[in-house]
Amino acid sequence: xxxxxxxxxxxxxxxxxxxxxxxxxxxxxxxxxxxxxxxxxxxxxxxxxxxxxxxxxxxxxxxxxxxxxxxxxxxxxxxxxxxxxxxxxxxxxxxxxxxxxxxxxxxxxxxxxxxxxxxxxxxxxxxxxxxxxxxxxxxxxxxxxxxxxxxxxxxxxxxxxxxxxxxxxxxxxxxxxxxxxxxxxxxxxxxxxxxxxxxxxxxxxxxxxxxxxxxxxxxxxxxxxxxxxxxxxxxxxxxxxxxxxxxxxxxxxxxxxxxxxxxxxxxxxxxxxxxxxxxxxxxxxxxxxxxxxxxxxxxxxxxxxxxxxxxxxxxxxxxxxxxxxxxxxxxxxxxxxxxxxxxxxxxxxxxxxxxxx
Amino acid sequence: xxxxxxxxxxxxxxxxxxxxxxxxxxxxxxxxxxxxxxxxxxxxxxxxxxxxxxxxxxxxxxxxxxxxxxxxxxxxxxxxxxxxxxxxxxxxxxxxxxxxxxxxxxxxxxxxxxxxxxxxxxxxxxxxxxxxxxxxxxxxxxxxxxxxxxxxxxxxxxxxxxxxxxxxxxxxxxxxxxxxxxxxxxxxxxxxxxxxxxxxxxxxxxxxxxxxxxxxxxxxxxxxxxxxxxxxxxxxxxxxxxxxxx
Numbered sequence: 001x002x003x004x005x006x007x008x009x010x011x012x013x014x015x016x017x018x019x020x021x022x023x024x025x026x027x028x029x030x031x032x033x034x035x036x037x038x039x040x041x042x043x044x045x046x047x048x049x050x051x052x053x054x055x056x057x058x059x060x061x062x063x064x065x066x067x068x069x070x071x072x073x074x075x076x077x078x079x080x081x082x083x084x085x086x087x088x089x090x091x092x093x094x095x096x097x098x099x100x101x102x103x104x105x106x107x108x109x110x111x112x113x114x115x116x117x118x119x120x121x122x123x124x125x126x127x128x129x130x131x132x133x134x135x136x137x138x139x140x141x142x143x144x145x146x147x148x149x150x151x152x153x154x155x156x157x158x159x160x161x162x163x164x165x166x167x168x169x170x171x172x173x174x175x176x177x178x179x180x181x182x183x184x185x186x187x188x189x190x191x192x193x194x195x196x197x198x199x200x201x202x203x204x205x206x207x208x209x210x211x212x213x214x215x216x217x218x219x220x221x222x223x224x225x226x227x228x229x230x231x232x233x234x235x236x237x238x239x240x241x242x243x244x245x246x247x248x249x250x251x252x253x254x255x256x257x258x259x260x261x262x263x264x265x266x267x268x269x270x271x272x273x274x275x276x277x278x279x280x281x282x283x284x285x286x287x288x289x290x291x292x293x294x295x296x297x298x299x300x301x302x303x304x305x306x307x308x309x310x311x312x313x314x315x316x317x318x319x320x321x322x323x324x325x326x327x328x329x330x331x332x333x334x335x336x337x338x339x340x341x342x343x344x345x346x347x348x349x350x351x352x353x354x355x356x357x
Numbered sequence: 358x359x360x361x362x363x364x365x366x367x368x369x370x371x372x373x374x375x376x377x378x379x380x381x382x383x384x385x386x387x388x389x390x391x392x393x394x395x396x397x398x399x400x401x402x403x404x405x406x407x408x409x410x411x412x413x414x415x416x417x418x419x420x421x422x423x424x425x426x427x428x429x430x431x432x433x434x435x436x437x438x439x440x441x442x443x444x445x446x447x448x449x450x451x452x453x454x455x456x457x458x459x460x461x462x463x464x465x466x467x468x469x470x471x472x473x474x475x476x477x478x479x480x481x482x483x484x485x486x487x488x489x490x491x492x493x494x495x496x497x498x499x500x501x502x503x504x505x506x507x508x509x510x511x512x513x514x515x516x517x518x519x520x521x522x523x524x525x526x527x528x529x530x531x532x533x534x535x536x537x538x539x540x541x542x543x544x545x546x547x548x549x550x551x552x553x554x555x556x557x558x559x560x561x562x563x564x565x566x567x568x569x570x571x572x573x574x575x576x577x578x579x580x581x582x583x584x585x586x587x588x589x590x591x592x593x594x595x596x597x598x599x600x601x602x603x
Contacts, residue, residue, distance in 0.1 A: 030559060048477050056477035087483050088462040088476030097457075100563070113459040115568040122454060122575045129582045130529070137526040145537050152541050152548075160552040182534060214367060218360040230466055230546040238546050246542020249535035256531065281376045285383030285426035286503050287535070290496035292387065293418070294539045294577070296394050297493030300401075301462065301485050302470065307402035308478035317395060322361065325391075327542075329364040332387075336371045336380075 012128040019124040023117040024098070027068035033101040034114060035065035035077060037093050048084070052310045057085045063093050063110075065101075077101070077108045088305070144185035151177050152245075171241040176201065178248055187256060192263045195349045199255040199342040204244060206341070207334030211243070211326075223326055224319050239323070246295070247331035250287045254335060255342045257283055262346035269347045276343025287335050292328040299324045379426070386425035390418050394492070401485060408452070411488035415444055415495055422499040431510055435595055436502035439588035443498050444491070447580050451490045458572060461486030464565035466550060490573050494580040497536060501581045504528045505588040514593045525585040532581040540574040 027034035044060040061081040067073050079101075083090035091113065093099065100111040130138035155174040162170075179200050187193040215223060228235040228242075258276045265272050299321045306316040372380035397414040401407045419440045427433040455461060462482035463471060476482075508524045547570075551561055561567050 050475040050477055052475060052478075054475060054477060054479040056479045058477070084477045086462075086476065086478050086480055088478065089464075089471075091459040091461075091483075097459075112563065112565070115458055115460060115563045115565070118454060118458045119562060119568050119571060122572060126575050126578050126582070129579065130533075133582055133586065134526045134529055137530055141530045141533055145533070148537070148541070156545070156548045156552050159549060178538070186530065186534070210367065211364065214363050215360050218358050218363055220360055222359040222361050228546055229470070230550040232550075238549065241545045242542045244542075245545065246539050248542075249538030252538075253531040253535050277375070281379045282427070282507070283500075283504070284372075284376060284380070285386060286422060286496070286500035288383065288387065289390065289422045290500050290532075290535055291539055292390065293496035294493050294536075294573075295543070296391075297489040297573070298543055300398060300489040300492070301482060303398045304402045304480065304485055305463075305471075305474060305476065305478060307399065308480065309474050313395075313399060321395070321398075325361065326364060329361075329368050332368050333371060336368070336375050339375050 008132055012132060015128060016121065016124055020117065020121050023120045026116065027098070030069060030100075032111065033070050033072065033103070033108070034068045035099055035101050035108075036068055037095050037097045037099065038064045038066055038076065039095050040064075040081075040093055043080075052308060054308055059083055059085065059092070061093060065099065067101075068098070079108055079110060081110050140185055144182055147181050147185075148178055151181065168237060168240075171237070171244060174241075175204065175244050175248060178245070179252065182249075182252055183256070186252075187260075191349065192259050192346075195259045195263070195342070195346050196252070196255045199259065199338060199345050200248070200251050202345075203251055203255070203338035203341050204248060204334045206337050207247070207330055208240060208244060210333055211330035212240070215326075222318065222322070224322055227319060227323055239327075243327055243330050246327065247291060247334045250291055250331065251334045251338050254280065254283055254287055254338050258339070258342040259346045262343065263350045265350070269350075272347040272350060273343045276346055277339060280339030280343060284335050284339055288328070288332045291331045291335075295324040295327045295331075296321065379428075382425045382428075386421045389421045389425075393417050393421075397488075397492075401480065401488065404480065407480065407484040407488040408448070408491075411491050412444075412448065415492055416441065418492070418495050419444065419499055422496065423503060427503050427507070429507075429510075432503060432506045435591040436499070436506040436588060439506070439584060439591045440498045440502045442587050442591075443502075443580055443584045444495075446583060447494060447498075447576060448487075448491055450579065451487050451576055454572060454576075455483055455487050455490065458568060460565050460569035460572060462565075464569075466547070466564075466566055486569065490576050493573050494577040497532060497577045498580050498584050501528055501532050501584040502588050505585055506592055509589055509592045514589070514596055521589060525589065529582055529585055533578055536574055536577045536581070540570065544570065 098114040102111040
């Protein structure tokens with residue numbers, strides 16, 4: 001292999017190591033006590049059977065750990081860690097692992113695992129792979145995502161300013177900003193960008209309106225909107241916000257595929273429309289399944305918990321997986337509707353541009 | 358009438374209207390995949406090893422997604438092979454990362470949902486987490502593999518290297534957008550929660566649920582990045598083999 005071609009890969013490996021090393025030694029940034037586990041000894045294992053006849057083991061570890069920050073830095077502490085072998089809410093400790101500790105009445109106790117190293121290293125791996133495989137193109141993608149994250153953060157803060165009862169047009173404003181920002185970055189300020197942005201907004205709006213109309217007209221029957229996770233107030237608004245934002249990327253992907261292809265096609269409007277429909281038909285199925293798998297996989301852990309706790313399959317599917325299905329279905333409306341909307345819009349706009357020439 | 362049923366009927370009608378026969382096929386693929394997902398969850402809950410169930414279910418889901426949405430064998434076959442290769446590599450990565458993340462199961466924010474439930478269910482939540490992480494990437498893998506295989510078939514694999522490279526980059530870029538918005542979407546509720554309770558950045562970056570979700574998105578992105586060159590390689594290999602035979 002060519003040595004010159006290996007240099008970027010070596011640099012990437014080095015950068016990854018540097019990130020890992022940095023995050024392993026960032027305890028000084030935390031106020032909470034951080035410790036590194038030195039050794040672990042299993043001191044007890046008790047068999048457990050719950051009321052649903054699930055067999056499990058409760059295990060107690062005696063853990064020795066060394067403080068990495070605070071004024072106790074360097075000192076060694078011992079504590080117990082209890083966990084179930086199914087690791088539902090707790091987990092075993094390994095030597096070398098870094099953890100947060102709490103100081104309670106009974107001395108220092110495990111608070112939680114320190115997870116910044118594994119997250120940071122994987123994030124760095126993604127960024128490096130992107131740069132290695134996509135070069136400059138990767139940079140554009142990353143800047144656009146960073147900007148969108150800022151918009152997301154600001155939007156959530158505005159929502160909080162209204163005490164979790166934010167108006168629906170806050171979600172709309174966020175979605176519009178996401179769309180315009182992403183299109184500007186991915187496509188640039190070209191006439192085709194106008195087509196992509198408008199088609200995306202139209203398709204998403206149509207999808208949400210149809211979904212909303214269906215749910216209201218059937219009185220949300222069979223949909224357990226109160227099961228939206230982590231939401232205390234206004235679950236309907238949050239649920240629709242999740243649908244709009246969640247499907248935006250997929251719809252944008254599709255509208256740009258179709259529009260870019262149509263704008264390059266020197267043909268009559270009718271033919272352009274047909275070409276757009278043909279492209280859309282090919283991509284809509286796989287795009288729907290991208291979101292479908294993400295939304296459904298999110299429900300696995302809780303579904304299995306419910307099934308093991310003596311709930312029936314029908315009950316679990318309806319209560320736990322139900323919202324994942326609804327989210328996938330309404331997102332799919334947007335992806336399907338985007339095909340004719342984009343094809344029509346692009347055929348018209350591209351035609352106007354060419355006659356203007 | 359049940360809301361869910363009406364939503365399903367409307368989607369079916371829309372897909373038929375817009376996509377014709379191919380739309381109907383895509384809808385059928387979704388139905389098959391829903392069924393497989395449900396069966397997989399039931400098997401995992403029934404005590405079968407979650408990772409093995411996920412691997413087998415994943416193969417079937419990839420096959421239905423790819424072969425139902427693309428009738429052209431020159432596209433579907435290499436896409437499927439590439440998707441399987443990426444799936445195996447990804448399983449290894451997820452198994453390794455989830456060993457160190459301690460992010461499986463439930464976080465303290467899930468407390469309300471766990472009321473009255475026993476979490477000592479005798480099945481490893483870490484393995485369930487690996488299964489969910491793997492299966493959440495499948496749509497993205499299939500989509501990228503089909504797009505790349507279709508694109509490469511239109512270009513000349515040996516002569517138009519620049520074109521192929523650019524196509525790969527564009528597919529990666531748009532797929533990452535799709536995945537990140539999907540991530541933001543599933544995150545609105547949790548972020549409002551974080552904000553209401555004034556979680557600091559340090560707390561969020563170590564939060565069990567946040568880390569679990571972020572890792573899943575990163576797995577999907579890595580899957581897409583790997584799918585692009587893998588698919589190109591598979592197509593090139595097949596075309597060379599075909600040329601040698603001719």
